[in-house]
Amino acid sequence: MTVGIDSVEIKRIKELINKERFLERVFSEDEIKEFTLRNNKPEHIAAAFAGKEAFSKALGTGISGFKLKEISLLHLENGKPYLKFSGNALSIVNEKGLSFDVSVTHTDLLATVIVIAF
DSSP: OEEEEEEEEHHHHHHHHTSTTHHHHHSOHHHHHHHHHTTTOHHHHHHHHHHHHHHHHHHTSOSOSSOGGGEEEEEOTTSOEEEEEOHHHHHHHHHHTOOEEEEEEEOSSEEEEEEEEO
């Protein structure tokens, strides 16, 4: 079992949201759809970004061998967060035979995500 954690300043994400193509470069289509359903709140976008970083830390590789948009932080109907993978990230996860649990929290200033790989 390994653990990854990351915190992102929501203010930083607010500034990046308006930059050209930031969302399309970093987030999957599924994430962008979920952001839209959640009124594009910066705290949700910051949490999704932190989830990608926390995943890479739990994996132990950093962001290497896959693209950020290949990791999606999504939510079940009951609100429980989960990770969904595509492309090289999916191949790495399958090769390692890993499953993940995710916890998300945020304040007015920070979004924090913990990822447990097992």
